[in-house]
Amino acid sequence: MKIALAQLNYHVGNFEANSQKIIAAIHDAEKQNAELIVFSELCICGYPSRDFLEFDDFIAQCTNALNEIAKHTSKIAALVGCPRKNPIKEGKDLFNSAFFLYEGEVKHITDKTLLPVYDVFDELRYFEPNNKFEVFEFKGQKLAITICEDIWNVGNDNPMYLSCPMEELVKQSPDIILNLSASPFSYIQHEERMKVIRANVLRYKIPMVYINQVGAQTELIFDGGSVVVNAKGEVTEQLKFFEEEIRIADCGLENADLKSEIALIHDALVLGIRDYFAKLGFKKAILGLSGGIDSALVLYLAAEALGKENVMSLLLPSGFSSDHSLADAKQLCENLGTKYETVPIENNYQGFIQALNPFFKDLPFNVAEENLQARVRGVLLMAFSNKFGYILLNTTTKSEAAVGYGTLYGDMCGGLAVLGDVYKTQVYELANYINTSSALRAPSPKGEGNTTPLIPQNIISKPPSAELRPNQKDSDSLPEYDVLDKILFQYIEKRKGPKELMALGFDKKLVDRVLKMVNGSEWKRNQAPPILRVSPKAFGMGRRMNIEGKYLG
Amino acid sequence: MKIALAQLNYHVGNFEANSQKIIAAIHDAEKQNAELIVFSELCICGYPSRDFLEFDDFIAQCTNALNEIAKHTSKIAALVGCPRKNPIKEGKDLFNSAFFLYEGEVKHITDKTLLPVYDVFDELRYFEPNNKFEVFEFKGQKLAITICEDIWNVGNDNPMYLSCPMEELVKQSPDIILNLSASPFSYIQHEERMKVIRANVLRYKIPMVYINQVGAQTELIFDGGSVVVNAKGEVTEQLKFFEEEIRIADCGLENADLKSEIALIHDALVLGIRDYFAKLGFKKAILGLSGGIDSALVLYLAAEALGKENVMSLLLPSGFSSDHSLADAKQLCENLGTKYETVPIENNYQGFIQALNPFFKDLPFNVAEENLQARVRGVLLMAFSNKFGYILLNTTTKSEAAVGYGTLYGDMCGGLAVLGDVYKTQVYELANYINTSSALRAPSPKGEGNTTPLIPQNIISKPPSAELRPNQKDSDSLPEYDVLDKILFQYIEKRKGPKELMALGFDKKLVDRVLKMVNGSEWKRNQAPPILRVSPKAFGMGRRMNIEGKYLG
Secondary structure: OOEEEEEOEOOOOOHHHHHHHHHHHHHHHHHOOOOEEEOOOOOOOOOOOHHHHHOHHHHHHHHHHHHHHHOOOOOOEEEEEEEEEOOOOOOOOEEEEEEEEEOOEEEEEEEOOOOOOOOOOOHHHOEOOOOOOOOEEEOOEEEEEEEHHHHOOHHHOOOOOOOOHHHHHHHHOOOEEEEEEOOEOOOOHHHHHHHHHHHHHHHHOOOEEEEEOEEEEOOEEEEEOOEEEOOOOOEEEEOOEOOOEEEEEOOOOOOOOOOOHHHHHHHHHHHHHHHHHHHHOOOOEEEEOOOOHHHHHHHHHHHHHHOHHHEEEEEOOOOOOOHHHHHHHHHHHHHHOOEEEEOOOHHHHHHHHHHHHHHHOOOOOOHHHHHHHHHHHHHHHHHHHHHHOOEEEEOOOHHHHHHOOOOOOOOOOOOEEOOOOOOHHHHHHHHHHHHHHHHHHOOOOOOHHHOOOOOOHHHHHOOOOOOOOOOOOHHHHOOOHHHHHHHHHHHHHOOOOHHHHHHOOOOHHHHHHHHHHHHOOHHHHOOOOOEOOOOOOOOEOOEOOOOOOOOOO | OOEEEEEOEOOOOOHHHHHHHHHHHHHHHHHOOOOEEEOOOOOOOOOOOHHHHHOHHHHHHHHHHHHHHHOOOOOOEEEEEEEEEOOOOOOOOEEEEEEEEEOOEEEEEEEOOOOOOOOOOOHHHOEOOOOOOOOEEEOOEEEEEEEHHHHOOHHHOOOOOOOOHHHHHHHHOOOEEEEEEOOEOOOOHHHHHHHHHHHHHHHHOOOEEEEEOEEEEOOEEEEEOOEEEOOOOOEEEEOOEOOOEEEEEOOOOOOOOOOOHHHHHHHHHHHHHHHHHHHHOOOOEEEEOOOOHHHHHHHHHHHHHHOHHHEEEEEOOOOOOOHHHHHHHHHHHHHHOOEEEEOOOHHHHHHHHHHHHHHHOOOOOOHHHHHHHHHHHHHHHHHHHHHHOOEEEEOOOHHHHHHOOOOOOOOOOOOEEOOOOOOHHHHHHHHHHHHHHHHHHOOOOOOHHHOOOOOOHHHHHOOOOOOOOOOOOHHHHOOOHHHHHHHHHHHHHOOOOHHHHHHOOOOHHHHHHHHHHHHOOHHHHOOOOOEOOOOOOOOEOOEOOOOOOOOOO
16 A cells, blocks of 8 residues: 655644645645555644643634545545544543544544653643554555554553553554654654664564654654654655655665764754744844853854844843953854844943942842843843844753753843753764864865864863853853763753762762752743753653752752 | 541651651640541652652652651551552552551551642652552541542542542441542632532541641642531531641531631732742742732732741832832832832933944834833842842732733743732732721721721722833723633633633624733743642643644734
8 A cells, every 4th residue: 555654844723724734745645646644643733732622612623624634535545633522421531533534534533542641741631541442444454553652562561551552453463553643852762763663563563654743842843754664674764854744655665864863953953943933923033142152052053943144143242251252253153144233231230230239339249240241131132032023042051951050031031942951061062063064064165174163163162151250160150061961961861869879970069069959940940941852851841840849959 | 536637838858847747746646645647648748749759769768758757656646648669560650648657667558549630730640540449447447548639539420530439448338538638729629629528428428537738839839728527518627728737636516717719819829928938948028019009919918928027129110100109119118017129220221222222223112112121120129139138029910921911031020920820800809808807907096997008099099000101001902901801711710712702792802812912922921930829720830831832822
C-alpha cells in the first residue's frame, strides 16, 4: 500500500488554518496516488491544546473540522488525530483519538491507551485511557493503529504503565504499525525514539510508519523526523527535522543524514524562535547586546530565524562597561548585517540614584545599584518594544536561570527566553559550531585559513561578566561554569540529592551552595519568560516546584 | 475512643520543623488522654510537594522523619500522611499513604485510591492508585481510613472516577471513617466539602473524623475547618478556619460559627500573605499606593497579615496624578498607622523621554509612554526592595489580570499577587466589609453614627483610573467592571464558549472583545507573580493555557 506521511506544523486552536493544511495535504497525496495519508497526533486542534480541552465549544470546533476534512476522503483514506467526547459518563470527558476517514465518513476510531503524566505531559488531566484493542483492515492490510506513547511500553517493560497496546493488537496479526505522534524535541529524543521504534518492529516482526508533529508551541519544539522502519529495523524513509514534509512511502532504503547534538539544538532554537513569532503574529525582535557571548548567540539565532532585517540590537553601555564590549558588539552586528542603536544608560541610572538619595543616603553600593542598571536597560528595551512593535528576546542561559544569576525585571525581561535550557558550556559549543559551519558555508576567497569568524573570537574568549560594578566577573559570585554546569545537570536533569552528588566526587560545601542557589531562585524563575525546551528536563511547564519549599533551601 | 484532630500548618520539605510540630502534637494529645491522634494528608513533607517527590533523597528524608515520629507513639497511636515507595516495579514509583503508628512501629498502611488530576492537582504525575481495601481494628473499633479525594466519589456518583473506596470498605463493617485531607480553600470549598462529608455519613451510617491541612503554600491556601460529623450528618466538632488547632473529639454538639463568603476570602488572603512571608523567611512588605482601591485593600490586608510596622508604602505621583490621589493615600496610611514615603516619578520619567527622543522623535504619545511611567514606579519600588529587604506586593486584580490591563515589569511587578484571584467587584465588597467590620471592632466613643471608615470613602467611590494620561478612566479601555466580571466569571470559572455566553444574554461584540483580550494576555500572565487562590478557578498552577494558542484569540 502506498502511504503518505504528513509531517506538518499546526497552530493550537487555529481550526481554519489546520484544516486547510490537512485538506491540501490530502489532495496532494491523492495526486501522487497514495491510498492512505497519515497525520500526527491531535493534528486538528494542535498539540498540546492544554486547558482549551475543557471548553465544550473547543471540542465542538474539533468535531466540525473533522467532518469537513472527511468530505475530502472520497478517493484516498486519511488517518487524523482529534479529541472525541467519551460517550459514557464514567471517567474523563474525552479520548485522545485517531479517526480513520474514507469515502467521506469515519470508518474506524482508535483511542490512545497510554497517557503520559510526567515532565511536560498532562494527558490524564484531560483524557480517559482506552482499553479495547482492534486492528483495522483497509485494502487487504491489517493496520495496528497506535498513538504516540502507545508504543513506548515495549513488551510491558516500561515500569510507568500496566498495559501494552501492541501486545494486545499483535494477537490479531497486523501487517503494519501506524503511529501518530506529537513527540517534543530534546537533544536525546531522536535516539530514544529510534530505540523504541526498533524494539517494536523487531519484537512484532512488522514494519512501522511513524509520523511526528513538527513546529514549536512556545516552550515545546516538535522536531518531526518521521520515519518508516521495516521489519528488520532498517530505516527505509527518514523525513526532515524541524521542517514540514509530505513523503510517499514506496521507495527503497535511504540512510538518515543525522546531525550532531549541538547542530540539532541549533536547529531547534531557530525553529522555536521562528514559530513563536509566526504563531503570535509578530515579525520583529529586539535584544540588548552586551558584547558577551549569550546575547551574541541570541542575535545570531534570531537573525537566522527571522531574517537579519527583522532583528534590532540596543547597545546599552554604562560607566562599568569595558571598552571592548561596545567594539565587539558592533563588530558582531556588522558581521551579521543587523541594525543596532547605542543608548547609554548613565544619565537614567544617575537620575534614579538622585531620586533615591534621600532614602539610600550613604548606604554602600550593593545589589540594589547593580539591579538598577539592569532595570534601566529593561525599561529602555521595553520602550522600544512598545513604540515600534519589537518583541524583546531574553538571553539568560540555563546556568544563570538555575542559580538565579540575573535581575528580575532587568535582564530577565523578554517575551521568549532563547537560551534558558542551554547551559553556559553549551553556549560556547554552539558559538564554535556556528563559526565553523558558517565558515564552511561561506569560505573566504583567499582560502580557509583566512575566514573571519562570524562571532568575533574576542566575544568567545573573554571571561564572562555582567559588568554591573568595576572589574566584575561571573566567577566572583559563581563557581566556574564547567564545574557548575556538571552539578546543575546532575541535580536538574538527574534529580540527584546532596549525598549522591558527593558520591560523584563534588565537594560538600560547593554542592550545598549550588543547591541552595537553585532552590532559592524558584520565585525568580516563576516570573521568567517561557523557555525553549531542548533538554529532557527544562525549566518551565515540565518542572513544577514550590516557591516556598524548604528542601535543600 | 478519644480521638485528637491535629489541624496544623506544614512547610513543604522542612522535615525538621514538620516533625517537631507533629511530635509536640502527639505529646499534647497524650497528656489530654487521647488514644489516637490523626494528622492531615502528607503532613510529614507538606502538601503539595510537587516535583520534590521525584528526588530519591526527598523520599528518604520522609522515611527518616516517619521513623523518628514512630518512636513517640508508645502510649498513643498516630495516623500520619507520608509518601512511600511502590514496592513493585510496575506503575508509578510512589504511593500517597497514611501510616498508622503505635507502640513505636508501623501497624498499618493505607494508600490513596482516588488521585485527582484537574485544576491545581497533579497526583497521577507522582502516585500509583491503590486497589486494595482493608479496615484496621484498633482498641475494638474498626477504622475506615481514607485520604482526601477517596471520599469524593460517594456511591460511585462522581463521573471522574471508576472506583469508590468506601463502597469496598463498608463491606467490612467499619465503625468510623477517618479522612486525612489537604483540601485547598476556594470560596465554595467548605460548602462542597460538607455536602460530600454528609453524603458519606448518611450513606454508610457511621460518623466521620475529617482532618484538613491549614496554612498557605504560595498560591494554595489551606483553610483547615476540620470536622467531626456523626452518623446523622450533624457536625459535633468544628475546628477553626485559617488557624492551627488540636482538638480532642469527645464533647457534644457544637454549632459551627460560619462566616460569609467575603469574610472567608478576607481571612484566606491574610493567611496567604502571612505564610508566604513566614515560609520564605521574609518580614517586611512594600507596595505602591496610588490612592485607588486595589492598592488600598492590599495595604490593609498586608498590615493585618504582617503587622502595621512591617508594611511600607511608596506614593509615586506623576504629572497625571490627580490631587485627591495623594491625599487619599496619605489618609489611608494615617488610618492604618503605616509608614509611607513620597517619591515623585516626573524627573526619572522625563529622563527616559530625553534618552529616547533621538529614536521616538515626534511620534505621538501612546502605550509606550504610559508603560514607561508604570515601569519607573516598578524600578523605584524594586530599588527599595533590594536596598532594605522589603518584598514587593502586587495589587493587580483578577479582572485586570484577565484582560491584560497592566504593565509587565511595571505595576505587574511583585513577589506575590494578593488580589489576582479577586474580581474588581469583589474588591469593592471586601473594602465595604473591612470598613463595616473594623467599625464594629472599634466603635467610636460618640456612637455608631460617628465612626470614620478605615478605608476612606473617596477611595471606594471614585471611578477607577490608572492615571497614566490626562483624565484617563479604566472605562475608556474596558467595559464597566460589573458587566466585565460577569463575562469573565462565565468564561474562566465556567468554561463557557462564545455561543454559550451569547445565550446568557451578553452582546456578541462585547463577548468577542473580552475573550480576545483574555486569550491575548496569556503571555503577560505567564510572567505575573504567583496569585493567592480563593476561587475554584484561579490564574496560576490550576489553569494551563497556551501562550500562542489561537482559539478565540
